[in-house]
Amino acid sequence: MTTSYGTNEANRQDTIVANGATKIAALKVLIVGAGIGGLTAVIALRKEGHDVQVFEQSAFAREAGAAIHLAPNANGVLRRLGIFAESFGANSMDRLTEFTSSGEKQRSIDLREPNKQWQHPWHLAHRIDLHNNLKLAATDPHGKGSVQIHTSSKVTNVDPMSASVTLENGARFQGDLVIGADGVHSVARKSIPESNFKPxxxxxxxxxxxxxxxxxxxxxxxxxxxxxxxxxxxxxxxxxxxxxxxxxxxxxxxxxxxxxxxxxxxxxxxxxxxxxxxxxxxxxxxxxxxxxxxxxxxxxxxxxxxxxxxxMDVIPSWTNERLALLGDSAHPFLPHQGQGAGVAIEDAAALAVVLPMGTKPEEVVERLKLYQDIRVDRANKIQAHSRLAGGDSDSHFKIDMYGFTNYHFGHDEYDNATQRFREWQWKRKPNLYWRMPIAFGPMPGPRQTHLGVPRNGNESTFTTASIKFKTSRTLLQNLFPPGRSGWRFKNPGTIAYASFSQTTLGKMEWLGGSGYNHIGLYIHGVEYEKKDGSTVSGSYLPLLFENLTDPIVSGREELGMPKLYTSIDVYNRSKSYRIRTGWEGAFWGEFHLEDLAEVDPSSEKGAISGEADAGILAYRYIPKSGFQNKGLSAEEHVIWDSFDAATTTPRPQKIYKAGKASFKIDALNWEELPTLHHIISRLAELPVYEVVGGKVVEGVGVPDVSTAGPIE
Incomplete structure (x- = not known):
């Protein structure tokens, strides 16, 4: 077994490599205080797999405390951690009744019906029973990670830089981070700059x-x-x-x-x-x-x-380097809303979310800042609510108790922190590809994983069959974007060249190793004049058919490619290559390459499009949403540059030239092609003056087309 060590002060073991497999090491977490918040943090962090040490100044010999509210927001966290308060005697909160001091009943509210709107129950628990059950869960010998609870261990100093604590007896312990869960008279809080406030x-x-x-x-x-x-x-x-x-x-x-x-x-x-x-x-x-x-x-x-x-006044920060405060050490509450322990429990959940297994020691400082960003506004708001709720009855404040309750109870910190953590991760990768629906995060596709890791297409395969033909420039010109100036042919004659090019892709990482087919019309010798008078040239792509939804959607939304669906059946043999295209059994295209003969790969260019143009040009049209909002929302003139700037360069391995090549397009009718007839009928109009050539190129390496972008 080979061991490699990290660079932090504790000289911790970051990764263990055994039998060729890498195991991510746990964080070493030191927690000051073993109250409700501290023990909840132990349970949550152990569930992530971390190693935890707790320092509690009491001996746990005789616990103090009475009853405690476990409102739905706190219960939601506890139940996810396997703590069900009803199993140790907590009873439900079913009714609220209010009296004057003289005994006159003011109101009585049955809470059993309103409770149905909360995902989790509202319990009234004995504090000692809750604490004992948290201890049992925190010290579960069968749980993930590890835990040591040091009782009668009073912490006198916390060093945020080295993530170390010093005990009253002089003993010093070091980890990757310290959590101060030591209550309103917190020692850990003294190590937060400008936060040593006195309650x-x-x-x-x-x-x-x-x-x-x-x-x-x-x-x-x-x-x-x-x-x-x-x-x-x-x-x-x-x-x-x-x-x-x-x-x-x-x-x-x-x-x-x-x-x-x-x-x-x-x-x-x-x-x-x-x-x-x-x-x-x-x-x-x-x-x-x-x-x-x-x-x-x-x-x-x-x-x-x-x-x-x-x-206590609101402190300016809960964190300093590798120290973070939790519960009353960060935000002591008055008891008038019964949320002190509940918000500490929420803090523990948020900490565990931002410190998942795999978090590196060097990432701790920024993760703790994120924890504060997630929690501070809610904690401060509930702290303010608690002050208002505790005011005297002749107070001038208008108290919206229903609003307070909805805000407090209608919250799940695991869900909230998880989403905030996701959004934080997304923002750290500004070049992520986004397309609808964006609520689920960046979309995995040919250019990236869901986490933004670039795809590797070096080992993906392609087989491209192209038929190049001479046809009418004026008809091809009609396939340029209507009414959009700037598009033209480089040569003024009435004869132009185009290719139907079909590609079969395989071993695509982003499709789990599978592949798909596409076929498009490439109009050669086109240029676009930019607003500054300069031009770009390439093969213009008026449409590209594909037989799989995922590449159609990613190509349309991320790259602006004019993609549509069609079925594409390929017959590939040693001497012939045939393609048939259709829609729901109605076949509109036949493409044949016969008498194939292998040639020197270096003798041919333009493996993908069938022409050695500098790039591929396209036009992106984004309509307004809604039937009543007809019209243009946005447009882009798009270019996909040559492979020089791409992450992967196609590597042709075999090229076959066709002795004979032909194609036939049948427009069919609207019933047979209800969504494509207007397109296929236009393709069928193209005259074939001459088939210039046909070829099949087999190779490895499929670019991710990430070079596609607006021309200007």
């Missing part, structure tokens, strides 16, 4: 605690609040509110009681583990309905937590 109090604090549902159901006074499963209840006063909703299969009630920060200043801190006081809780809400107070009184005194609701 500040929003003016509100919150009590948070859980109550067994059974306790409230057994009390005649409080059982009125438990008539429906999956019901979220809110009691509003001017400057405070109580939010209650069930979790754990509707067996536990979660309370969040938001109030002015000053009223619990002595007890509240900036973390979730600050113990609150039941008597103080009841005092803060003493003006509320007595039944609600009795409900609050069922909280176990030691279980109440109280903390300040922190806000």
């Amino acid at each position: 500040f109090g929003s003016g509100k604090s919150a009590f948070r605690f859980l109550v067994p549902r059974k306790l409230a159901q057994e009390d005649p006074t409080t059982q009125q609040f438990l008539q429906n499963d999956g019901e979220l209840l809110i009691w509003y006063a001017n400057d405070r509110r109580i939010v209650m909703y069930p979790t754990s299969n509707n067996t536990v009630l979660n309370f969040v009681c938001v109030h002015p920060e000053a009223e619990t200043e002595e007890q509240s801190g900036e973390n979730w583990n600050q113990t609150g006081d039941l008597d103080l809780l009841l005092k803060v809400y003493s003006t509320f309905d007595s039944a609600v107070l009795k409900l609050l009184g069922k909280a176990e005194p030691g279980s109440i937590k109280v903390w300040k609701l922190l806000d």
